[in-house]
Amino acid sequence: MDKFLIKGGKALRGSVPVSGAKNSALPVMAAALLTADKVVVRNVPKVRDLVTMSKLLAFMDAKVSAGTVPASDYEIQAPRLNHAEAPYELVKTMRASILTLGPLMARVGVARVSLPGGCAIGARPVDLHLKALEQMGAEIATSHGYIDAKVHRNGSRGRRLKGAHIVFEKITVTGTENILMAAALAEGETVLENAAREPEVTDLILMLRKMGAEICGDGTSTLRIRGVKELHGTEHTVIPDRIEAGTFLVAGAMTDGDLTITNCQPKHLGAVIAKLQQAGVQIEISDATTVRARGAKKLAAADVTTEEYPGFATDMQAQYMALATQAEGTSVITETIFENRYLHASEMVRMGANISVNGREAIVRGPAQLSGTTVQASDLRASAGLVLAGLVATGETLIDRVYHIDRGYEGIVEKLRGVGAQIERVHSPGS
Numbered sequence: 001m002d003k004f005l006i007k008g009g010k011a012l013r014g015s016v017p018v019s020g021a022k023n024s025a026l027p028v029m030a031a032a033l034l035t036a037d038k039v040v041v042r043n044v045p046k047v048r049d050l051v052t053m054s055k056l057l058a059f060m061d062a063k064v065s066a067g068t069v070p071a072s073d074y075e076i077q078a079p080r081l082n083h084a085e086a087p088y089e090l091v092k093t094m095r096a097s098i099l100t101l102g103p104l105m106a107r108v109g110v111a112r113v114s115l116p117g118g119c120a121i122g123a124r125p126v127d128l129h130l131k132a133l134e135q136m137g138a139e140i141a142t143s144h145g146y147i148d149a150k151v152h153r154n155g156s157r158g159r160r161l162k163g164a165h166i167v168f169e170k171i172t173v174t175g176t177e178n179i180l181m182a183a184a185l186a187e188g189e190t191v192l193e194n195a196a197r198e199p200e201v202t203d204l205i206l207m208l209r210k211m212g213a214e215i216c217g218d219g220t221s222t223l224r225i226r227g228v229k230e231l232h233g234t235e236h237t238v239i240p241d242r243i244e245a246g247t248f249l250v251a252g253a254m255t256d257g258d259l260t261i262t263n264c265q266p267k268h269l270g271a272v273i274a275k276l277q278q279a280g281v282q283i284e285i286s287d288a289t290t291v292r293a294r295g296a297k298k299l300a301a302a303d304v305t306t307e308e309y310p311g312f313a314t315d316m317q318a319q320y321m322a323l324a325t326q327a328e329g330t331s332v333i334t335e336t337i338f339e340n341r342y343l344h345a346s347e348m349v350r351m352g353a354n355i356s357v358n359g360r361e362a363i364v365r366g367p368a369q370l371s372g373t374t375v376q377a378s379d380l381r382a383s384a385g386l387v388l389a390g391l392v393a394t395g396e397t398l399i400d401r402v403y404h405i406d407r408g409y410e411g412i413v414e415k416l417r418g419v420g421a422q423i424e425r426v427h428s429p430g431s
């Protein structure tokens with residue numbers, strides 16, 4: 001398994017481009033299953049999760065070709081779906097495979113999808129996805145680790161889902177995305193209340209609308225979808241990755257550097273930018289796609305609570321914890337979305353951070369001088385937090401199991417080296 005070797009202490013300076021958003025490309029690519037026409041998806045980040053999604057679509061008989069020039073374009077075409085199944089072998093490596101359930105139910109009225117297990121950060125059930133599909137007329141059984149879903153033939157409607165009034169008990173991002181895709185081809189209107197408002201959901205809505213879907217309520221918690229008989233192909237450029245952008249903003253701030261993040265959308269980073277400014281980071285939004293972070297000589301502690309968008313993103317919590325270890329004072333971090341998203345804390349403590357975790361709360365006292373050592377990555381965003389800690393630690397930090405970070409950060413080693421970080425990937429075959 002590859003490792004990252006980081007020699008800390010360098011201030012990051014220069015400009016770094018952001019790639020397309022993994023969490024937008026995933027539902028957007030799954031949405032290609034909704035039509036027999038060709039769909040072109042642009043600005044897809046070269047990260048492992050999207051390779052997995054491509055394999056999954058191909059497994060279902062879709063034709064998938066990854067662009068060569070530019071490498072970030074994918075062409076997908078599913079003229080027929082004879083294999084409406086997402087097998088365990090693929091789903092176990094990527095929970096977001098659940099995003100094929102909605103499109104399969106909409107397009108062919110039947111689906112067999114391996115239940116995505118939990119992951120390091122929590123149990124991550126999909127019960128709300130299933131309940132909503134049942135309200136739309138799906139019959140769902142879960143056994144032997146699989147979801148078997150089908151819509152009974154119903155006269156002229158055939159195996160077609162029907163619109164429903166759905167109120168999500170909890171805000172769920174992929175749950176909202178699954179139902180958006182299911183409802184796009186359902187008979188009648190679907191009203192979805194307590195829907196997620198993440199920019200990635202809005203990006204999917206824009207793409208579905210270009211395919212002929214009738215959806216309104218973008219960016220609000222109530223979405224209305226009027227089902228149509230069929231959808232046609234389109235081309236869609238995925239939005240920039242706001243979490244990658246936020247991660248680099250923290251990197252510039254923590255290393256007392258001066259980092260300009262390009263090809264991003266600062267408007268998607270409102271809560272993160274406000275929190276960094278509260279901590280004393282100088283942030284300058286130069287235009288709609290560029291934001292600059294200059295570190296403060298002294299960072300100030302500031303409490304943060306993770307919330308659904310437009311609140312402070314849970315996917316930025318580990319990165320913020322790394323910054324809080326360097327801030328003057330006590331920062332109270334409250335993680336409200338996932339029940340076990342502090343695995344990075346113990347590794348940062350091994351580097352010398354002063355963090356105590358108590359349930360959903362982590363108390364970070366700073367500033368603490370971090371020192372390099374060997375640490376283990378446990379999940380995608382925890383890995384990012386450990387990279388940030390390594391950038392400011394004295395000596396060398398060796399991060400193991402970086403396959404986690406390769407799932408969601410395109411070329412992170414090259415991008416960080418490009419702005420002065422001393423970081424290299426250490427290949428260790430096998431082990």
Ligand code: EPZ
Nearest residue numbers: 023096124125126127128129170171172173174337338380
């Ligand atoms: C999406 O996961 C993202 N993944 C996650 O990003 C992100 O952390 C999360 O949203 C929250 O913003 C993708 O978009 C591919 P949820 P998702 O359903 O949709 C509970 C990353 O780092 N819940 O919004 O799986 C759930 O347990 C990843 O890129 C149910 O109880 O998250 C959690 O506590 C990590 N039942 C809360 O809701 C359900 O049926 C929010 O989960 C669904 C969710």
